[in-house]
Amino acid sequence: MTATLERTTVTPVATRVPVGRGYRFELVKLLSQWRVRLLLLACWLAPAVFIAFVSEQSSLPTDTLFGRWMHTTGWAGALVMLGFCGTWALPLVTSVVAGDVFAAEDRLGTWRHLLVAVRSTRRIFVAKALASLSVILLVVVGLATSSVLGGLLTVGNRPLVGLDGHLLTPGDAAGKVLLAWLAVLAPTLALAAIGLLGSVALGGSPMGLLLPTAVALAMQLAQMLPLPVAVRLSLPGYAFVAWNGLFTVPGQLGPLLVGVAVSLVWAVAATALAYVVFVRRDFTSLSHDGSGRRAVTAGALPLIALLGATVAVVAAVSPASGSGIDQAKVQRSVSVAFGHLYRLQAALLHRPAVTEARLAVTSSCDKGDGLIAAEGSGNDWRCVVTWHLPRVAAQGTAIYQLDVKSDGRFTADGDGPKDVNGYYPVRTPTGDEPNPLWQFDANVGLLSTTKG
Structure with missing residues (x-):
């Protein structure tokens, strides 16, 4: 085998x-x-x-x-x-x-x-x-x-x-x-x-x-x-x-x-x-x-x-249409930012404190000197801001030139009066800084509505 x-x-x-x-x-x-x-x-x-x-x-x-x-x-x-x-x-x-x-x-x-x-x-x-x-x-x-x-x-x-x-x-x-x-x-x-x-x-x-x-x-x-x-x-x-x-x-x-x-x-x-x-x-x-x-x-x-x-x-x-930037939104954003910064300026200058409600800030804005529709981006926006101080009869007025970007961000450049939004230094805890109302950045909510 x-x-x-x-x-x-x-x-x-x-x-x-x-x-x-x-x-x-x-x-x-x-x-x-x-x-x-x-x-x-x-x-x-x-x-x-x-x-x-x-x-x-x-x-x-x-x-x-x-x-x-x-x-x-x-x-x-x-x-x-x-x-x-x-x-x-x-x-x-x-x-x-x-x-x-x-x-x-x-x-x-x-x-x-x-x-x-x-x-x-x-x-x-x-x-x-x-x-x-x-x-x-x-x-x-x-x-x-x-x-x-x-x-x-x-x-x-x-x-x-x-x-x-x-x-x-x-x-x-x-x-x-x-x-x-x-x-x-x-x-x-x-x-x-x-x-x-x-x-x-x-x-x-x-x-x-x-x-x-x-x-x-x-x-x-x-x-x-x-x-x-x-x-x-x-x-x-x-x-x-x-x-x-x-x-x-x-x-x-x-x-x-x-x-x-x-x-x-x-x-x-x-x-x-x-x-x-x-x-x-x-x-x-x-x-x-x-x-x-x-x-x-x-x-x-x-x-x-x-x-x-x-x-x-x-x-x-989306609740917004077009560019999302219109006159009412710009006016509201400018008014809110101005009210907050006015209080900051008052504190830096050791002025009496005042609330935004007492200031009652309002803005009137147009674009292209009112010759074109007040909507969309551009550097030809102009706003007149008014506010009231307690126990002061006359209302305050300030003018701003706005450069509004397509994404809603804008820069406001003070155009008088000088004692409000002109360029001058103010004393801060970190040293002298430009007047906070001289130039400021703010934002338009593209999806926000113009109601309220």
């Missing part, structure tokens, strides 16, 4: 790398890049240095929201940096991090090695998306922390003048500044998701890296145009400016909530599109460098359809 021995060959089963291990690997890859390290270092140090430098200057960035109060309180510097970051820094961060996280593998030709190691396109996408999100969050935390500490250490924890002239205690200012920085996370996530989509769809093309910045610039240009309020609020970057409404009483939260919701919808939609394009990609082609047709059909067209849908929804539920 012959015994036959059969040798059985056991093929080891390839196991997929867990998402957690892939995430750590992708995070280490990102943090090992010199440009990412330099970006993190700049975001954690530059805001504090900038605020400390500007706060020591005699000339302040008064054309920037809250810039005129940087000598008064440290919280103003954090808000000035927030405005700058929403315009330039955060779009650049999303381009450098999210816009390159997939394209870098195409340029280096390392997809085959990564697929062999991980064995799952889905887990690769999740790991890369989470790693880029972690770096972006670390950047935002650094910007916020550095700007707040820089302002508080340089100027101090003092009350902040709100966007309608009312005075916020340091505690209230701290809470609202924190909420404002949290609010800009939503449009930052939307830009990051657009960066992921561009990085996946365009491959190693430089356009994928530049896409978030290009989209942010396009949205900034759109905000300068006289667009209907429904279109303005439907842009995913509107929350970069809508945080202004946190600093009024009552808060103008409608535009902010709409902007945050739209940004989150865009973030989810763009990330889902990037995922679909990535898992359907043919990785066997070594010369793959993105596809123009895929970028249009899987990226641009769905997002354009999403923009149309959000415009339709916002227009249907």
Whole structure:
């Protein structure tokens, strides 16, 4: 009898790398890049240095929201940096991090090695998306922390003048500044998701890296145009400016909530599109460098359809129409801000205190010397403010020239009488400052009604 021995060959089963291990690997890859390290270092140090430098200057960035109060309180510097970051820094961060996280593998030709190691396109996408999100969050935390500490250490924890002239205690200012920085996370996530989509769809093309910045610039240009309020609020970057409404009483939260919701919808939609394009990609082609047709059909067209849908929804539920800026809203905003700032001026000049109700401030505003309809943005608004003081027979009168922006923010420039809204220094706890009624910033609620 012959015994036959059969040798059985056991093929080891390839196991997929867990998402957690892939995430750590992708995070280490990102943090090992010199440009990412330099970006993190700049975001954690530059805001504090900038605020400390500007706060020591005699000339302040008064054309920037809250810039005129940087000598008064440290919280103003954090808000000035927030405005700058929403315009330039955060779009650049999303381009450098999210816009390159997939394209870098195409340029280096390392997809085959990564697929062999991980064995799952889905887990690769999740790991890369989470790693880029972690770096972006670390950047935002650094910007916020550095700007707040820089302002508080340089100027101090003092009350902040709100966007309608009312005075916020340091505690209230701290809470609202924190909420404002949290609010800009939503449009930052939307830009990051657009960066992921561009990085996946365009491959190693430089356009994928530049896409978030290009989209942010396009949205900034759109905000300068006289667009209907429904279109303005439907842009995913509107929350970069809508945080202004946190600093009024009552808060103008409608535009902010709409902007945050739209940004989150865009973030989810763009990330889902990037995922679909990535898992359907043919990785066997070594010369793959993105596809123009895929970028249009899987990226641009769905997002354009999403923009149309959000415009339709916002227009249907919005209580405002047109530009959202009309005569009654401007008059009400000017009256409220003047009343608050008049009380602040009276306190600084050691005059008897008076309430807004006793002042009974009213405003009469027109546009273009009354030759055109008093609505919409423009630098040709003119307002005559009147008020009454107790036990004074004559009423006070002051004139302001207004520059109203399309997003509702306006700057009022005093045009007499000089003893009321002229330029002269007043004594404050931090030194001599310009008369608070000389120039001030305020905001028109785009979604508010003109009743009441």
